[in-house]
Amino acid sequence: MIDFQSGYILRPVNPVFIFVSLFCALLLNLLPLGNHAWVPDWLIICIVFWNIHQHRYVGVVWASLLGLVMDVHNSDLLGLHAFSYALVAYLAVAWHRRISALQVYAQALHVLPIFMLVSVFPVLVHWLLTGSMYWWGLGGVLQGIIEAALWPLATKLLLAPQRRPIDVDPNRPL
Amino acid sequence: MLIDFRFKAIDLVRDSINLGLRPLEYVMQLPRNLITASDTYFTTRSTLANENIELKQRQMELTLLANQSELLRVENQNLRQLLNLQKEVAYKTIPVEILYNPSNPISQRVVIDRGAEDGLKLGNPIASDSGILGQVVRLYAGSAEVSLLEDRDFAVPVQVARNGLRAAVFGTGRGNLLELRYLPVASDLEVGDVLLTSGIDGTYPPGFAVAMITRIERNIDKNTANVFCAPVAGINSHRQALALLYDPQWDAKPSEGTSENTPGRRKTRIRGMP
Numbered sequence: 001m002i003d004f005q006s007g008y009i010l011r012p013v014n015p016v017f018i019f020v021s022l023f024c025a026l027l028l029n030l031l032p033l034g035n036h037a038w039v040p041d042w043l044i045i046c047i048v049f050w051n052i053h054q055h056r057y058v059g060v061v062w063a064s065l066l067g068l069v070m071d072v073h074n075s076d077l078l079g080l081h082a083f084s085y086a087l088v089a090y091l092a093v094a095w096h097r098r099i100s101a102l103q104v105y106a107q108a109l110h111v112l113p114i115f116m117l118v119s120v121f122p123v124l125v126h127w128l129l130t131g132s133m134y135w136w137g138l139g140g141v142l143q144g145i146i147e148a149a150l151w152p153l154a155t156k157l158l159l160a161p162q163r164r165p166i167d168v169d170p171n172r173p174l
Numbered sequence: 175m176l177i178d179f180r181f182k183a184i185d186l187v188r189d190s191i192n193l194g195l196r197p198l199e200y201v202m203q204l205p206r207n208l209i210t211a212s213d214t215y216f217t218t219r220s221t222l223a224n225e226n227i228e229l230k231q232r233q234m235e236l237t238l239l240a241n242q243s244e245l246l247r248v249e250n251q252n253l254r255q256l257l258n259l260q261k262e263v264a265y266k267t268i269p270v271e272i273l274y275n276p277s278n279p280i281s282q283r284v285v286i287d288r289g290a291e292d293g294l295k296l297g298n299p300i301a302s303d304s305g306i307l308g309q310v311v312r313l314y315a316g317s318a319e320v321s322l323l324e325d326r327d328f329a330v331p332v333q334v335a336r337n338g339l340r341a342a343v344f345g346t347g348r349g350n351l352l353e354l355r356y357l358p359v360a361s362d363l364e365v366g367d368v369l370l371t372s373g374i375d376g377t378y379p380p381g382f383a384v385a386m387i388t389r390i391e392r393n394i395d396k397n398t399a400n401v402f403c404a405p406v407a408g409i410n411s412h413r414q415a416l417a418l419l420y421d422p423q424w425d426a427k428p429s430e431g432t433s434e435n436t437p438g439r440r441k442t443r444i445r446g447m448p
Contacts, residue, residue, distance in 0.1 A: 028202075075283055134347065
């Protein structure tokens with residue numbers, strides 16, 4: 001795969017790294033940080049990242065399974081996160097060619113609506129089900145913005161193993 | 175999603191995922207627990223000594239009160255027997271620890287570390303030392319989810335401590351004041367009135383403090399009063415709480431045999447004033 005930032009060809013991805021990173025993101029989501037609308041959802045950043053870069057490994061199915069776990073943790077209706085994660089994973093996979101060809105900050109702008117959709121989705125579903133709107137739940141928009149701002153960092157971290165040089169000179173490591 | 179909302183039919187899936195998730199949650203809560211634990215470990219000697227003195231005084235006062243209350247309780251039981259009223263229901267309490275506050279824009283809940291295995295039942299109230307915190311809304315084997323007073327449309331039947339006026343307190347969502355609804359303008363309410371659980375629903379034991387009235391807006395045109403009150407127990411500032419295993423023989427649900435017993439509950443003893 002070509003890294004469009006540098007123009008170099010990336011190393012092949014290690015599937016173990018993908019699943020370890022997803023697991024770590026899940027663990028970060030389990031941190032007891034309280035009920036604040038702006039706390040970023042680390043898991044969806046990781047899922048969308050792998051949807052865009054490695055959609056053959058992480059697709060809609062993984063997204064919805066991990067969403068199910070988040071439903072149980074957040075005591076939501078079972079399937080709320082599963083559905084929104086799957087929907088977003090579909091969008092990310094469908095857009096992956098366009099997004100991966102962009103510069104990293106343009107990528108962040110492209111994933112912003114995706115993250116916002118995830119954040120606002122529970123409020124919208126509750127609105128549909130019960131007819132009452134939770135205006136402060138729309139603070140999730142802030143969460144989407146923070147997640148999009150974290151996108152360059154996520155790219156740096158999650159692509160780092162693939163950006164390692166192929167032949168390292170042991171005598172002159174730089 | 176719809177299946178869960180309408181039928182609650184897939185609790186098995188939820189239970190099994192929760193079982194797998196619990197150890198992971200425990201691991202991720204370790205850093206916070208360690209920080210709080212070390213924080214309490216390094217308190218100075220003088221704070222501890224002061225606290226000790228205060229606790230001793232408090233204990234003396236409470237022992238005195240407890241001795242008197244035993245007398246009052248016996249007297250009350252006897253009088254109730256004489257008047258042919260329903261007996262006060264005794265209940266057990268178990269200490270619970272609040273594990274975390276799930277991030278969920280719609281509801282205000284906490285997860286506690288006791289569940290069905292410890293005898294907790296759906297609907298059991300959770301209280302702190304100063305008042306009611308909430309109610310168990312979902313049970314797992316070793317944990318439970320508690321809906322807090324602040325949760326939107328969470329209702330508690332209350333009685334004004336000063337004059338016994340009955341009403342219902344409703345939650346209005348995160349961070350907002352609670353609301354007393356469906357009261358006429360002329361109702362005898364004052365700012366500073368304490369609201370106690372009335373116990374007529376069969377869920378909350380009577381006499382627990384719930385909230386204190388902070389603002390009253392009397393709307394004469396519509397003949398309604400907007401009454402706002404603040405919860406007595408600091409809802410989001412606790413780690414430890416008590417679950418009240420309250421199970422009265424009668425119930426708010428309609429069933430045979432309860433109709434002649436329920437009117438006897440009107441006279442409730444006021445207890446647990448803050």
